Each structure stands twice: as structure tokens, then as C-alpha cells.
Amino acid sequence: MKASSAISEEIVLPSLLKRMMQIMLENAGAEKAVYLIKRQDQWLPAAICETRHKENILIADMNELKDYSAYPANIINYVRHTLEPLVLENAADTDEFSKNEYIKNETPKSVLCMPIIYHDTPQGLLYLENKNISGVFNKNRLSVLKMLAAQAGISLENARHFEEMKRHYISTERFVPKRLLKLLGKENVDEIKLGDCIEREISVFFNDIRGFTLHVEKKTPTDAFAFVNRYWDFMAPIIREHSGYIDHYSGDSILAVFPRDADDAVSGGIAL
Incomplete structure (x- = not known):
């Protein structure tokens, strides 16, 4: 029918x-x-x-x-x-x-x-x-x-x-970036097996806020979270624009990976 x-x-x-x-x-x-x-x-x-x-x-x-x-x-x-x-x-x-x-x-x-x-x-x-x-x-x-x-x-x-x-x-995209999956040659996180790895040269960019602890000690927890979120919202698009992706966040710190070449990391750092 x-x-x-x-x-x-x-x-x-x-x-x-x-x-x-x-x-x-x-x-x-x-x-x-x-x-x-x-x-x-x-x-x-x-x-x-x-x-x-x-x-x-x-x-x-x-x-x-x-x-x-x-x-x-x-x-x-x-x-x-x-x-x-x-x-x-x-x-x-x-x-x-x-x-x-x-x-x-x-x-x-x-x-x-x-x-x-x-x-x-x-x-x-x-x-x-x-x-x-x-x-x-x-x-x-x-x-x-x-x-x-x-x-x-x-x-x-x-x-x-x-x-x-x-x-x-x-x-899962919030925790496993698409760019990482692409580097591993995987379509989605379900395809990743324990021990999967590749070897290649990449550039790693690490950034944190100078005097962050002293700065947030004067803020309420709500204001401190809002401040960090505004910082991340500013940083993430610039990193992506320079062909990088954020591997992880740690407090006020960001560890970004630039798989293509070092020039991307340098130009991204200058833009930030």
C-alpha cells in the first residue's frame, strides 16, 4: 500500500x-x-x-x-x-x-x-x-x-x-573533536579501539591567563565561571580559524593542537 x-x-x-x-x-x-x-x-x-x-x-x-x-x-x-x-x-x-x-x-x-x-x-x-x-x-x-x-x-x-x-x-563531539577523529582516520568515536594511534608531527599550543587565581579570588563563583566562559568563547573560534582544535580545557588553560604545520600555531597565537 x-x-x-x-x-x-x-x-x-x-x-x-x-x-x-x-x-x-x-x-x-x-x-x-x-x-x-x-x-x-x-x-x-x-x-x-x-x-x-x-x-x-x-x-x-x-x-x-x-x-x-x-x-x-x-x-x-x-x-x-x-x-x-x-x-x-x-x-x-x-x-x-x-x-x-x-x-x-x-x-x-x-x-x-x-x-x-x-x-x-x-x-x-x-x-x-x-x-x-x-x-x-x-x-x-x-x-x-x-x-x-x-x-x-x-x-x-x-x-x-x-x-x-x-x-x-x-x-561526544563536545569531548572528542572531529579533527581528532579525522587524524585517526575514523568517522565517529565508536570506531576507536583501545590502543589506536598514529605517528605524525603536530604543533601544540598552550595558553593560560596571567594572574588568574588572584583575579577570580575577588569574584563570586558565578562571576568566575562567566569570566572563564567568555574567555573560552573568544579563544575557540580564533583557534579554529587557524586550522587548529582545542584538545582540552583545564581551569583557565587551553591546550590546542595544530595538525597541519607550525605556521598555523604561530599565526593563531599572534591573533590571540
Whole structure:
């Protein structure tokens, strides 16, 4: 099925959510969709889409959507506990859910809420509604949506792993410079083995602040940290501009490496 394949092609989370919401709306006959994910024991909206704004799906940081409440919380709570799809042909006619403030104020007719699950673990909850037509989410449409939800569960899990890998590599770059990896002939830190080494001539530049101890003794800890951070913010770009990289920081000291030639270290030192 083309729709299922389209979902499986995405691995970057924002793009996946946008594609998933568009496809779910198109195949469900819904006018509105809200996708919620669990963060710190709360189910919070991660993506919102309405047919009138289908090309402008709102996908935002959890903090930006934390106060969004344009969906029936009691239906969300019911499905997150049962982990089974809930279909209402006319939400206002149900004794169990019609008293909800959202249902009373917005009066949606057809409502569908279903979990998106991967290996028995819920990835999120999808809420769909149609305000104008009753019985939209019939047996055939529900069957299609279940199939799409199964593929979405796999894709969301893959996207989650991809995001974790990105965060991992971004974190390691703070401690293992890319230039060092390049010197070792490695693409990422996972490829480095104990004892890996190369032999080559490089220039090492060492710098610290004269009278640093006496200077910071007069400052509060907060002011001392701010002073050092401003110093590092000034030094680091100049070192990079002269083809060097910072090997490590130690207090107010910086040890920089210039792998290309000594002229880079000298010109960098003069610039500093």
C-alpha cells in the first residue's frame, strides 16, 4: 500500500510526524488529528493537524504545546489505559464521554482514538475527529488505519533510535573533536579501539591567563565561571580559524593542537 510505504520512508521525526498526520487524515475521513506522546508520565501533544490547514501541520517542542487542550482528555485517558481503539459514531450521544467539556463545546460527531504500538509498547496516541458527519470511522476505515498505525509504530521507533544516535554523536563531539577523529582516520568515536594511534608531527599550543587565581579570588563563583566562559568563547573560534582544535580545557588553560604545520600555531597565537 502506497500510504504505508510513504510512512516507512521517513526516519527524521518531524518529517515522519508530518507525513503520518497527512496520511492518517486522508485515509480516515477526519477533519482533525492530534498525536500525543508520553513525556514524564504525561501524555502531551506532539503534532496537530486539521484538514483546512493540512499543509501547515503544527509540530512543536513539548513545551510549546503543553497547554494545548483542544481534545477530549477523558477519551485519551480511556485509550491509554485500555490500549484499544475507541470509535464513537456520535460522541455527544454517549453517556460515558458526552459530559466532557471539549465534547460539549466543540460537539464533534465521529471520534476515533487509537494507540500506536510497537512490540507491545505504546509509541503514542492518535486522536481523530469529524465534526460534521456521524459514523465516519467505519469498519473498513478502521482496518486501514490499524495497518497504517502498525507501520507508524515501526517508523516511530526507528525515528526514536535515529534521534538518540544524533544526540549521542553531538554529545561526544563536545569531548572528542572531529579533527581528532579525522587524524585517526575514523568517522565517529565508536570506531576507536583501545590502543589506536598514529605517528605524525603536530604543533601544540598552550595558553593560560596571567594572574588568574588572584583575579577570580575577588569574584563570586558565578562571576568566575562567566569570566572563564567568555574567555573560552573568544579563544575557540580564533583557534579554529587557524586550522587548529582545542584538545582540552583545564581551569583557565587551553591546550590546542595544530595538525597541519607550525605556521598555523604561530599565526593563531599572534591573533590571540
